[in-house]
Amino acid sequence: MDPPQHTRIRRAATKAFTVRRVQALRPRVVEFAESLADKLISPSGLVAEYVTSIPSVALAALIARMITPENARQTTDTIACCRS
16 A cells, blocks of 8 residues: 555554553453453464454454544545555
8 A cells, every 4th residue: 555545544543543542442352352261162262263353353442432423434434445
């Protein structure tokens, strides 16, 4: 990805990943991680169930915190352009 698309996405990501926002997500991610760990049956499930799920949940929670009625359109447009 090249500028200006990269610049726009990097700017949005930089705003999203502030120390304060990431720390606010910590309890939710820890709770989710602990619930997954409790359900693990074998070490082989670690990657399939644990390692792949936690980043998805953390990002979803972060995106949900980012979206407000005022910026919903811009945020969803930014997310959509990342998939192209």
